[in-house]
Amino acid sequence: MTFEKTCRVALLAGVIASLAACGNDQRRDPILESAYATIFGGDDKEPAGISEKAVAQTLAATDLPVIRLRIVERKSEALALQIEQNGEHRTYATAERQAIVLRHGMITGTRGLGGDLMSVEEDRVLGLVRGRKAGQAVYVQRFLTPEDVTEEISYHCNVEPDKRVEAAQGKVRTTGTEMVAACTSETGAPFVDYYVVDDGGEIVASRQWLGETTGYITMQQLQR
Numbered sequence: 001m002t003f004e005k006t007c008r009v010a011l012l013a014g015v016i017a018s019l020a021a022c023g024n025d026q027r028r029d030p031i032l033e034s035a036y037a038t039i040f041g042g043d044d045k046e047p048a049g050i051s052e053k054a055v056a057q058t059l060a061a062t063d064l065p066v067i068r069l070r071i072v073e074r075k076s077e078a079l080a081l082q083i084e085q086n087g088e089h090r091t092y093a094t095a096e097r098q099a100i101v102l103r104h105g106m107i108t109g110t111r112g113l114g115g116d117l118m119s120v121e122e123d124r125v126l127g128l129v130r131g132r133k134a135g136q137a138v139y140v141q142r143f144l145t146p147e148d149v150t151e152e153i154s155y156h157c158n159v160e161p162d163k164r165v166e167a168a169q170g171k172v173r174t175t176g177t178e179m180v181a182a183c184t185s186e187t188g189a190p191f192v193d194y195y196v197v198d199d200g201g202e203i204v205a206s207r208q209w210l211g212e213t214t215g216y217i218t219m220q221q222l223q224r
Helices: 003-012 030-040 051-062 123-133
Strands: 066-071 076-086 091-092 097-103 106-111 116-119 135-144 151-171 172-184 193-197 203-209 215-221
Touching: 051 066, 051 076, 051 215, 066 097, 066 203, 076 097, 106 123, 106 203, 123 135, 123 151, 123 172, 123 193, 151 193, 151 215, 172 203, 172 215
Parallel strands: none
Antiparallel strands: 066 076, 066 215, 076 091, 091 097, 097 106, 106 116, 116 135, 135 151, 151 172, 172 193, 193 203, 203 215
């Protein structure tokens, strides 16, 4: 399926629900404001989440993998379809071509959201999370600033397994282990990520930190 056809299907199925307007952010590049407003809303209307009917219509309209995304601070939601796979990295896109890259469910990059996550060094943290093991690891995030400068923030993360949980969303029905990664840095804000990892080592649901511009984003696998 071509990217254009995927986007048309997404539009017809009601993939995008634009919610509350974004707050002021000194780090956001003004050039990206229009793209940001397209997906996450730019008016004062009352937020209205993605309905279960829209989710069902989307899943019925495509056999592509589908994820549900929510920017927590802004109460903003979107559905995204997989458009590309390169090895372990899968790229998902909304109908407006904002993109998010996942590696076994861990977010490794974003494009078109403003304050984008350009790349990460995630091998050690991802290995602990996928293996459902406790341990410590270095994790690095790189962001593009409004001045087109790449900002690198290095974290030290403590990773621990927690309870077993049910993961039931969309067509995904599984159980998994909740993993917790508490990360601190000398230059960046501390954060705590949560991952639900199935027995095959795939992250099926999560809350992940994407930097001070975006904050936390939740991800749910709806169709794999």
